[in-house]
Amino acid sequence: MFRRAAQALISEEEAKRHTTLARELTRLLASSSSVTMFDGPEIIEPPVDRDSNTPLATVRLPERRFEALVLNESVTSAFQNYVEEVRYWPQLDSLGLPRRNRMLLYGPPGCGKTSAVEALAASLNRPLVTARVDALVSSYLGETASNLRKLFEYADSDAFVVFLDEFDSLGKLRDDAADHGELRRVVNAVLQMIDAYSGPSIIVAATNHPEILDTALWRRFDLVQELPLPTQEEILRVLIHVLHGRVSLEWLHEMAGGLVGLPHAAAEFAAHAALRRAVMAGLREVDGQILQSAIAETTARRWA
Ligand SMILES: Nc1ncnc2c1ncn2[C@@H]1O[C@H](COP(=O)(O)OP(=O)(O)O)[C@@H](O)[C@H]1O
Ligand SMILES: [Mg+2]
Structure with missing residues (x-):
């Protein structure tokens, strides 16, 4: 809408032979095309630290x-x-x-x-x-x-x-x-x-x-x-998000049991690890051995 209004103003000024103003408006409008537009309103860039010049946010x-x-x-x-x-x-x-x-x-x-x-x-x-x-x-x-x-x-x-x-x-x-x-x-x-x-x-x-x-x-x-640690049921839900249709529910329950005490991020990590291993082994389904290795890989890491 802003662009259309500005364009209309430029035409109007040109018609009145106010060429300096029309040219200046055209230039401003062209240079503003590099401004990021989200959903209409423009977001101003966050401030920067004066010494390091890094954005504060x-x-x-x-x-x-x-x-x-x-x-x-x-x-x-x-x-x-x-x-x-x-x-x-x-x-x-x-x-x-x-x-x-x-x-x-x-x-x-x-x-x-x-x-x-x-x-x-x-x-x-x-x-x-x-x-x-x-x-x-x-x-x-x-x-x-x-x-x-x-x-x-x-x-x-x-x-x-x-x-x-x-x-x-x-x-x-x-x-x-x-x-x-x-x-x-x-x-x-x-x-x-x-x-x-x-x-x-x-x-x-x-x-x-x-x-x-x-x-x-x-x-x-x-x-x-x-935002507390997930329960076993919640771990299971994270696993299902990634692995549904790739492994039986019994295996998933077992996997969730092996991850109790770890955060959601760990459950997601384990599910990704299992899927990756299955794909690389040319398997469509995640098997018990892969699940074991994925759990081992996950529990070997520090999560807190
Ligand atoms: N409650 C959750 N449900 C699903 N995935 C989660 C959840 N919490 C964390 N994750 C996964 O773990 C990643 C890291 O979590 P994050 O939100 O950064 O945790 P925090 O800020 O509490 O350290 C997320 O990107 C997401 O993929
Ligand atoms: Mg965080």
Whole structure:
């Protein structure tokens, strides 16, 4: 629509023989074709660290859906309710109810924190802005405060889901640097920014370290959600996603039993390993021996 309107304006100006303006508009319109367009609205690029010139965050429209994830019922309904709640923000705003726009996810690595944030952004049709807290604060101290300010200003520029990954690195900083004035100020600044956040975005922090809950950190969040290790049944569901039709249900149950205690990511890894081995052995179906090797390959790795 913008393009058509601009084109109409150019024709109009040309007709009036305002050639300088018409030419300038044509030039601007042509140069804007390199701007990335998603779904209509344009996404502004995230800010960069002044010293290293590296972006402070990445921004994209994720495709992952909740339906593709294996989450227990209480996690699923918590996310469903939240997505629904965000749709009611206009009504809730008009009643003066505070928006719940700060969420903390915790749980062992590989159990879906990143995946769930992606699915949340996709469900809300919002771009996902991912920043790693350790990357934000590991540059020169003086720059850190300015990085954080830039990131939060950016969060105000649109309705994003802003993901602060490795949020526990903030807690670590606070301990390590108990007597270091500037670092402590930086940490407090982040906490205050989160506390005071009332912009259009949703801030989601994630940590693998639930110890963070012992500090006052978790109280800054409106919603605190655990993404726990999968049960054997849930492991089975992850395996079925990858291996359905390639192996009998009995074998799958056995395989799931061998993976209890490991995260979803490990179950997926084992299923991929089994499928790869079967394909390379020229087999259409995964057999018991392949399953054994895939489980061994998976349990030999570190998952936490
Ligand atoms: N709940 C889940 N259901 C299905 N697959 C999952 C789940 N959690 C993790 N995975 C798989 O493991 C990979 C890593 O998980 P991720 O979401 O990055 O975990 P985390 O952020 O908690 O460490 C994902 O890309 C996905 O393929
Ligand atoms: Mg993650």
